[in-house]
Amino acid sequence: MSAEPAESPVAPRKVRPFYWSVRRELWENRSIYLAPAAIAAVVLFGFLVSTFRLARSLRAAMAGVERDGLMMPYAATAFVVLATSMIVAVFYSLGALQGERRDRSILFWKSLPVSDAVTVLSKASIPLLVLPVIAFAVIVGANLIMLIWSTIVALLNGFDPRELWGRLPLAFMWLVLGISLPFLALWFAPVFAWLILVSAWARRMTILWALGPPVAVAIVERMAFGTSYVSKLLERRLSGGFTEAFSAKGQAKAPVDSIEAFDPTRLVFIADLWVGLALAALFLFAAIRLRRSRDPI
Amino acid sequence: MACIEARGLRKAYGKTIALDGVDLRVEAGRILGLIGPNGAGKSTALQAILGLTAYQGDLRVLGRDPWNERGQLMADICFIADVAVLPRWLRVSQALDYMAGVHPRFDRAKAEGFLARTTIKSASKVRELSKGMVAQLHLALVMAVDAKLLVLDEPTLGLDLLYRKSFYDSLLNDYFDHKRTIVVSTHQVEEIQHILTDVVFLDRGRVALDCSMEDFEARYREVLAGPEQLAAARALGPIHERQLFGRGILIFDGVAHDRLAPLGEVRTPSLADLFVAVMEPRIAAGSQERAA
Numbered sequence: 271m272s273a274e275p276a277e278s279p280v281a282p283r284k285v286r287p288f289y290w291s292v293r294r295e296l297w298e299n300r301s302i303y304l305a306p307a308a309i310a311a312v313v314l315f316g317f318l319v320s321t322f323r324l325a326r327s328l329r330a331a332m333a334g335v336e337r338d339g340l341m342m343p344y345a346a347t348a349f350v351v352l353a354t355s356m357i358v359a360v361f362y363s364l365g366a367l368q369g370e371r372r373d374r375s376i377l378f379w380k381s382l383p384v385s386d387a388v389t390v391l392s393k394a395s396i397p398l399l400v401l402p403v404i405a406f407a408v409i410v411g412a413n414l415i416m417l418i419w420s421t422i423v424a425l426l427n428g429f430d431p432r433e434l435w436g437r438l439p440l441a442f443m444w445l446v447l448g449i450s451l452p453f454l455a456l457w458f459a460p461v462f463a464w465l466i467l468v469s470a471w472a473r474r475m476t477i478l479w480a481l482g483p484p485v486a487v488a489i490v491e492r493m494a495f496g497t498s499y500v501s502k503l504l505e506r507r508l509s510g511g512f513t514e515a516f517s518a519k520g521q522a523k524a525p526v527d528s529i530e531a532f533d534p535t536r537l538v539f540i541a542d543l544w545v546g547l548a549l550a551a552l553f554l555f556a557a558i559r560l561r562r563s564r565d566p567i
Numbered sequence: 568m569a570c571i572e573a574r575g576l577r578k579a580y581g582k583t584i585a586l587d588g589v590d591l592r593v594e595a596g597r598i599l600g601l602i603g604p605n606g607a608g609k610s611t612a613l614q615a616i617l618g619l620t621a622y623q624g625d626l627r628v629l630g631r632d633p634w635n636e637r638g639q640l641m642a643d644i645c646f647i648a649d650v651a652v653l654p655r656w657l658r659v660s661q662a663l664d665y666m667a668g669v670h671p672r673f674d675r676a677k678a679e680g681f682l683a684r685t686t687i688k689s690a691s692k693v694r695e696l697s698k699g700m701v702a703q704l705h706l707a708l709v710m711a712v713d714a715k716l717l718v719l720d721e722p723t724l725g726l727d728l729l730y731r732k733s734f735y736d737s738l739l740n741d742y743f744d745h746k747r748t749i750v751v752s753t754h755q756v757e758e759i760q761h762i763l764t765d766v767v768f769l770d771r772g773r774v775a776l777d778c779s780m781e782d783f784e785a786r787y788r789e790v791l792a793g794p795e796q797l798a799a800a801r802a803l804g805p806i807h808e809r810q811l812f813g814r815g816i817l818i819f820d821g822v823a824h825d826r827l828a829p830l831g832e833v834r835t836p837s838l839a840d841l842f843v844a845v846m847e848p849r850i851a852a853g854s855q856e857r858a859a
Contacts, residue, residue, distance in 0.1 A: 283671050290668030298656050375654035378705075380619060381646045384669050385638030562637070563621060 287384045291392035292400065298369075301358055302396060303404050309354045310412040313347045317416050324420060325427040331437055340437050344416060348409045348447060355405040359397035359458075363465035364476045366393040367561055374566040386561045390466065394554055397462040402451040410444055446526055449534045450515035453543075457511035460546040463553035470560040473567050506542065514540060568630055570595045570716055570748040571616060575624035578611050578772075585611040586622065587772035593765070595715070596745050600759050601752040602842060603769035609752040612769065613720045616750070617646055629715055642671055645709040646718035653701055655694035659687055666708055678711035681741070699730035706734060710742045717742070719751040723758075731755065735762055760838040768842060770849050776841075788819045788827055789836035796830040803827070807844030818844045 296302055320343070327339050367390070370376040379389065417440065421431045465480050472479040488501040514520040518531035520540075526532040537543070571593040578586040585608045593599050603609050614620040618633030618640060626633060631640050653662070659682070666673045682689070685703045693701055702723065709717065723731040739762055743749060753759055766783060768776040778786070792800040792815045801808070803826065805817035818836050819827060827833045836844070 283667075283673075285669050285671050287669040290665055293668070294661075294665055297658075297661050298654065370654075373654055374649065374652045377619075377648035377652040378654065380637070381617070381641060381644075381648065382666070382669055383638055383641040383671070388638075562634075565619075 285383075287388050288392055291384060291388055292395055295393060295396055296400070299362055299396070302362065302401060305358045306351050306354050306401075306405055306408045310347060310351050310408045313343075313350055314412055314415060317343050317347075318419060321419065321423050324423050325429075328424060328427070328429055328434060340434070341439065341443075344413050344438065344440060345443065347412050347416070348443065351405050351409050351412070352447075352451075355401045356458075359401050359462060360465065362401075363393075363397055363462045364469055364480060366396075366466045367470035367557065367564070368472065368476055368567075371564055371567045376564065376566055386558045390470075390554060390558045390561055394463065394466055398455045398459055402455045406447060406451050409447060413440055413444075442529070445529075446516070446532055449532075449537070453515055453537050454511050456547060457507075457514070457543055459550035460553065461507065463550035463557070467553045467557040467560070470557045470564060507546065510542065569593060569627075570597075571626075571628050571750070573612075573616075573624065573626045576612065576615060576626055577623040578608075578615060578620065584772050586615070588624070589769070589772065589774055591767065591774070591777070593748060593750060595748050597764045598743065598749045598751070598762055599765045599767060600756070600763040600838075601750060601767050601769060602756055602838070603752075603775075604846065606771070607769040608772040609769055610720055611772075613646075613648075613718055613750065613752060617644065617648075617718055643715045644718065645712050645714040645716075646720070647705055647709060647722045648720050649722075649724070653693045653705055655692065657693050658689075659691050659693075659704060660689040662693075662704070662708060663689070666711070670712060672713040673708075674711045674713065678707050681707035681710060681737075699726050702726055702730060702734060706737065710737070715747060717747060717749045719749070719753075721753055722751070723753065723755065731758060735759060738762070756839040756842055757837060763838075766838060768845055770846060771853065775849060776845050783838075783841070784835050786821050787836055787841055788822060788824065789834050789840065790817050790819065790827050790831050791815075791834075792817060792831040800827075800830045803830075807840075807847065816840075 331340050370379060417435075417438070420434060424431050424434045465476075468476050468480045484500070484504055488498070488504060491500045492498055513522045514537060516526055518524040518526050519533060520536065524531070569592050571591060573589055573591040576586050576589040576591070577584075587608075589608070589612060591612070601609050601612065611620065615622040615626060616628050616633060618628075618635075618637030621634055628640060629643055633640055657665075663675055663678055666678070667675045679689075682704070685700065685707070687696060687700050687704055687707075693704070696704065706722075723734050726734070735758060738749070743762075751759060751763075763780055765779045766776070767774060790800055790805075794813065794815075797815045800815065800817050803819060803822050806820050807818040809816050814831075818841065824833055
């Protein structure tokens with residue numbers, strides 16, 4: 271081999287395309303963190319207003335009349351933040367690869383050394399990784415503010431705050447959420463991946479293209495064979511995740527209230543989870559291939 | 568190795584043939600103007616070069632296959648596809664952050680230097696900038712990249728005259744260094760004539776003319792002939808003739824200056840006039856084909 275002069279005297283700088291692609295998504299879609307934070311702020315406001323009843327609830331709880339009343343606002347906060355994140359995830363995914371075609375900015379993004387795979391995976395990481403982390407942080411943050419406020423109110427009313435803390439299984443709820451949020455993200459991965467695939471393909475009305483084919487297949491199956499395997503599959507995918515995560519042993523009979531009932535190792539061995547992940551990988555692969563040939567709309 | 572090498576490049580959208588066997592070779596350090604009427608296939612050719620569209624035929628850009636290696640290729644290529652492709656929600660500072668974060672050859676200080684000469688503020692969003700300012704921003708981002716090939720597809724479409732002029736001026740003064748290659752397509756032939764080293768005319772997916780500007784100046788001559796010289800001038804076989812203020816303006820291909828000088832004032836035609844001279848007979852032939 272002949273000694274060739276170095277092509278460029280300056281070594282190319284180190285770059286992090288995936289990290290910056292995720293940052294880029296957060297710049298464009300600020301609702302990813304603003305929506306969960308805003309809904310948590312609304313709930314917090316409601317909680318602050320309602321604290322005039324806290325002394326009464328505390329008294330009732332100590333008398334053993336009311337068992338779940340104290341914990342209810344904390345769980346409700348978790349629920350609304352989780353629900354908001356799910357809605358944001360769905361709408362984000364539906365627009366993920368359509369928005370850049372609609373505003374023609376795909377021509378700018380494609381002019382940079384960022385592959386279609388990195389782009390699609392960075393977008394998929396929003397519902398699969400970023401939103402669960404944000405939801406968890408917002409829930410814990412809101413819960414802590416509520417706890418501090420309740421403690422102050424309890425002290426002002428002459429209660430021992432330990433009486434209050436002992437009746438709030440917050441650590442347990444955070445543990446359940448800390449495991450369930452990643453689980454749910456993986457459980458819903460095929461749904462988000464499907465929505466991203468539709469967004470790479472559909473020119474408009476992504477929501478119709480997302481819902482149409484599965485619903486049509488279910489109806490055709492019902493009419494042609496009188497069976498409903500497809501609709502059962504869809505129902506399992508859409509509601510099964512919550513049942514598995516939040517009911518005791520995934521039996522849909524009682525809510526999780528102890529670590530034995532939660533049994534996190536069980537979640538890993540749910541076959542449907544892995545089938546769904548395989549499907550999600552397939553959808554994302556198709557979305558990467560599609561993005562390569564897509565033009566601005 | 569040529570910067571761009573295409574052989575038999577073909578592309579069809581359904582029944583419409585956008586590229587019909589284009590051969591193209593662009594050496595490093597050249598500035599090629601790709602000129603053609605609407606629908607000639609300019610954009611399709613550039614999209615193929617950039618790996619934005621699939622094609623048939625052989626195409627190597629910087630030694631790579633653009634369709635399958637776009638991600639890697641873009642480390643060495645820059646392109647401005649249109650004046651309005653920067654996302655409207657993007658802040659100028661975010662554009663700089665992002666470019667610095669993903670592009671191994673982006674020089675942020677250089678981009679900031681270019682922007683300092685404009686009225687663009689780093690906190691502004693693209694949607695708050697005028698069309699001309701967006702073009703300035705995009706050019707600043709692109710010129711701060713140490714790329715081997717710059718592709719511009721109608722980069723000044725819809726901009727006013729001042730922006731168009733300064734766009735090409737800064738491209739020449741601040742960017743071009745005889746090692747980089749630039750390919751530019753535009754309708755405004757007269758604006759880029761002085762910066763080009765090579766020119767290709769495209770017509771309905773085929774190359775109608777491919778020559779360097781030196782060849783262009785050596786080969787083509789325009790004669791302003793008075794009425795009494797017209798017959799003699801026509802005898803020399805002009806490729807095009809038009810009338811202006813009672814005089815004939817005839818364009819010749821490869822006829823020596825000495826033979827033309829007696830007929831009237833001889834000069835090099837403008838690229839725009841040559842474009843008309845080359846295209847008109849082809850368009851006429853095309854409509855005859857269709858009629859037959």
